[in-house]
Each structure stands twice: as C-alpha cells, then as structure tokens.
Amino acid sequence: MREGLIPTVLGTVVSASGAAFLGSKYKLAATGVLGFGLAHIVLGTIDLFEHR
Numbered sequence: 001m002r003e004g005l006i007p008t009v010l011g012t013v014v015s016a017s018g019a020a021f022l023g024s025k026y027k028l029a030a031t032g033v034l035g036f037g038l039a040h041i042v043l044g045t046i047d048l049f050e051h052r
Contacts, residue, residue, distance in 0.1 A: 003047050003051045004043075004045065004046070004047025004050075005044065006044070007040045007041075007044030008040070008045055008048065010044075011038065011040025011041035014037030014040065015034055017037075018033035018034030018036070018037055
C-alpha cells in the first residue's frame, strides 16, 4: 500500500463528517473537525507525491 494513502482516505471521511455537521448547532466543533480532515488530506497527498 502506498505511503500517504491512509491519511488521505481518513481525511476524506473526517472532512465529510465535519461538513455534514456544519448545519447543526455544533457549528464550531464541525468546523474544527472539517479543518482536521482537510489537514490530513493535504499531508497525505504530500506523502503520496513525495514517495512515488
């Protein structure tokens, strides 16, 4: 399995769940979860391109 694939997929799932909660009363927490997921996507993508 390629290095960086797991953080990218995990970040996608976490970002999707954070985006789903943006309309709820927990908007601040949802924004934090969304940012955490986006950070994983960015770092995982960097790993994917770095270790081709």
